[in-house]
Amino acid sequence: MPQWVLNCQHCHKLFTCDEIDLASWAAYDPLWPPKPDFPEGGLRMACPNCKKGSTYQRYELMYTDYQPAQKFRQSRRLPDR
Numbered sequence: 001m002p003q004w005v006l007n008c009q010h011c012h013k014l015f016t017c018d019e020i021d022l023a024s025w026a027a028y029d030p031l032w033p034p035k036p037d038f039p040e041g042g043l044r045m046a047c048p049n050c051k052k053g054s055t056y057q058r059y060e061l062m063y064t065d066y067q068p069a070q071k072f073r074q075s076r077r078l079p080d081r
């Protein structure tokens, strides 16, 4: 499963931000998957490795193809405030 991942600002490990919806990808653009929407000012995410919260911007998302040997822990979304 292809995913969007973020690089933790504290421990610099990659974690999953969002899995890419293959159905909407195909309907949208066959060359590049649509990025998830981020709120204005950034998205608050808690790193599953070090548990620290940070605000991430949409441009920080990195695309990765799912590989069985490389499993990212699912992140937890923090409330906006």
Ligand SMILES: [Zn+2]
Pocket (backbone or CB within 6 Å): 008, 009, 010, 011, 012, 013, 047, 048, 049, 050, 051, 052
């Ligand atoms: Zn971290």
